[in-house]
Amino acid sequence: MFRLSFLAPALLCLGACATVPSQPGATVATAEQRAPVTILVSIDGFRSDYLARGVTPHLAALAADGVQASMRPSFPTKTFPNHWAIVTGDRPDRNGIVANSMEDASRPDDKFTMASDDPYWWNEAEPIWVTAEKAGVRTATMFWPGSNVPWGGTKEQAWPYAITGGTRPSDWAQFNQAIDGTQRVNMVLDVLRRPADIRPKFVTLYFDTVDTAGHIYGPDAPETTSALAEVDARIGDLLDGLKAMGQPANLVIVADHGMAANSSDRVVALDRVANPADYRVVESGPYATLAALPGHEKALEAALLKPHPHMQCWRKSEIPPRFHYGTHRRIPPYFCLGQTGWEVQATMPTKPRSGGSHGWDNQAPEMQALFIANGPAFVKGATPAPAFTNVDVYPLLARLIGIAPRPSDGDPAALSSIVAP
Numbered sequence: 001m002f003r004l005s006f007l008a009p010a011l012l013c014l015g016a017c018a019t020v021p022s023q024p025g026a027t028v029a030t031a032e033q034r035a036p037v038t039i040l041v042s043i044d045g046f047r048s049d050y051l052a053r054g055v056t057p058h059l060a061a062l063a064a065d066g067v068q069a070s071m072r073p074s075f076p077t078k079t080f081p082n083h084w085a086i087v088t089g090d091r092p093d094r095n096g097i098v099a100n101s102m103e104d105a106s107r108p109d110d111k112f113t114m115a116s117d118d119p120y121w122w123n124e125a126e127p128i129w130v131t132a133e134k135a136g137v138r139t140a141t142m143f144w145p146g147s148n149v150p151w152g153g154t155k156e157q158a159w160p161y162a163i164t165g166g167t168r169p170s171d172w173a174q175f176n177q178a179i180d181g182t183q184r185v186n187m188v189l190d191v192l193r194r195p196a197d198i199r200p201k202f203v204t205l206y207f208d209t210v211d212t213a214g215h216i217y218g219p220d221a222p223e224t225t226s227a228l229a230e231v232d233a234r235i236g237d238l239l240d241g242l243k244a245m246g247q248p249a250n251l252v253i254v255a256d257h258g259m260a261a262n263s264s265d266r267v268v269a270l271d272r273v274a275n276p277a278d279y280r281v282v283e284s285g286p287y288a289t290l291a292a293l294p295g296h297e298k299a300l301e302a303a304l305l306k307p308h309p310h311m312q313c314w315r316k317s318e319i320p321p322r323f324h325y326g327t328h329r330r331i332p333p334y335f336c337l338g339q340t341g342w343e344v345q346a347t348m349p350t351k352p353r354s355g356g357s358h359g360w361d362n363q364a365p366e367m368q369a370l371f372i373a374n375g376p377a378f379v380k381g382a383t384p385a386p387a388f389t390n391v392d393v394y395p396l397l398a399r400l401i402g403i404a405p406r407p408s409d410g411d412p413a414a415l416s417s418i419v420a421p
Contacts, residue, residue, distance in 0.1 A: 036248040036376055037192060038400040039238075040204045040393075042086075042144065043231055044079060045211025045358065046370040047219060047258035055225055056232035058239060059372060062251065066374030067382050067418045072389045073257045073369050075323040075362040076287060079211070080114055082256035082369075082390060083145040087204075088125035089394025089408025093325045096124030097146070101283050102330045112330075114145070119153040119166055122146050126406055128397050129169040132202055135403045140171035140191045142184050143206035148174050170200065181207055181234035189241040202401050205238070207231050214259040214356040219366070224259075224356075250375030250400050254393060257358045260366035262286075264349040266342045268311045274303035281346045282332045286359030288344035289332035304334055310342040323362070324409075340364045373418055382418040385411070 048070035051059060074085040074092055078100045081092035092098045102112045104121075112121045129139040130151045141147035153166020171191055173179075179187075188205050213227035235253075242249050270281065270288060278296035282289040292300045304313040313336040319326035326335070338344045340360045360367055369390065377400055385392075392414035398405035399419060405412070 034247050036250050038202045038250045041253040042206045043210055043255050044208045045214045045259050046255035048368040048370050050228055053225055055229040058232050058236040062374040063372045065380060066378050069371045069384045070368045071371035072387055073362050073367060074390055075325050077257040077358045077360060077362050077367045079256050080145050086390050086393050087127040089391050089410035090125040091324045091391055091409050093328050098328050098330045099283055104330050117149050118155040119149055119151060122149045123152060127151060130167045131406060132401055132403050133167055137401055137403055138200045139169040139202045140200040141169045141204040142173055142188045143175050144204040147172050185234050185237045192247050193245060216355055218261045218354060218356045219259040248376055250377045253372040255369035257369055258367040259356045259358055260341050262343055262357045263354045264352050267348055268342060268344045269348040271347050274300055284345050285343055286338050286357055288336045290334040291332045310339040311336055311344055340366055377420055378418055379420050384418055385414040388414040
């Protein structure tokens with residue numbers, strides 16, 4: 001299994017140094033006996049129009065020979081809420097992962113971060129690998145937010161913080177950014193070389209380099225374009241490895257969100273809008289969430305809930321319905337959304353900066369995400385339903401894997417036309 005072994009330097013070479021083993025006497029007929037595997041690939045931060053930059057030939061070929069569309073992320077357009085939405089079929093307002101950083105009144109001394117592995121935060125929506133494992137379908141995750149968590153388990157709140165119960169994929173890896181793209185691909189190929197009885201039928205693969213470059217340099221920077229080319233090369237490695245072992249695959253390649261340019265010149269400072277003595281900031285960036293200090297609700301509302309340049313604020317219960325956001329207990333009482341490209345921060349920046357970010361309106365063109373489907377299950381050139389959203393990927397995956405999906409926010413009809421009868 002990936003679980004702990006991939007952290008050991010000697011075993012890291014299994015991923016980084018893997019080669020396709022020779023198979024004397026292997027024939028095309030032998031290769032064709034392999035059933036197709038479903039591989040869900042996330043390229044974090046791959047904005048849908050990045051595909052037109054001309055530096056991603058492998059992805060472009062997969063799109064041309066399969067299905068390609070611009071996919072709307074769920075709101076808010078953040079990494080963890082959207083990765084969890086894709087694999088659960090539930091929007092963040094229902095799946096419980098409502099932000100990259102969040103609080104829960106029942107855990108006043110705890111706070112969720114992107115390193116949190118306590119099942120408490122994740123247990124509100126069952127991910128597809130758990131549903132598959134329960135149905136006897138073996139799964140493997142080469143990084144995916146939440147896949148390291150024993151879903152349904154319980155973590156002790158006192159030392160030694162042991163987690164009891166819960167279900168993980170049969171094979172999984174704890175996220176480590178130092179594991180490069182080549183190693184990640186090789187680790188996926190390694191599990192697919194196994195004997196059929198311990199070979200997964202559903203696999204995930206995750207790349208973060210495009211998102212990282214977009215944050216640091218901005219979506220239009222040459223460094224971000226170089227990151228696109230590098231990830232595309234790793235997709236090529238994956239395709240070559242699958243071909244070498246005769247492994248057919250249904251590839252579903254997605255992004256969690258897009259990316260928009262930001263700047264220290266485009267910031268709304270909350271302390272210039274409201275009195276800091278009236279509130280505390282829970283999260284800030286493309287949007288900000290706030291809680292009023294006890295007894296200061298009216299003063300805060302008088303300041304926030306009126307028109308502001310480049311920002312709009314609501315009580316959580318009054319967030320527009322199209323966002324499907326605002327009922328979960330983990331969403332703070334007040335929500336302020338910046339105009340795309342504008343950030344909402346506690347104070348004005350003290351140093352100039354520029355780069356990129358995400359979290360804005362999920363209908364904004366800059367937030368739209370990549371979607372490519374290619375493989376024997378798909379109809380070349382088929383068109384998904386207009387404006388389909390990422391929760392619709394969940395019932396598609398369940399269909400490909402051959403399991404019954406949970407009831408969810410995902411619409412099975414939205415992507416049904418892209419699957420061959």
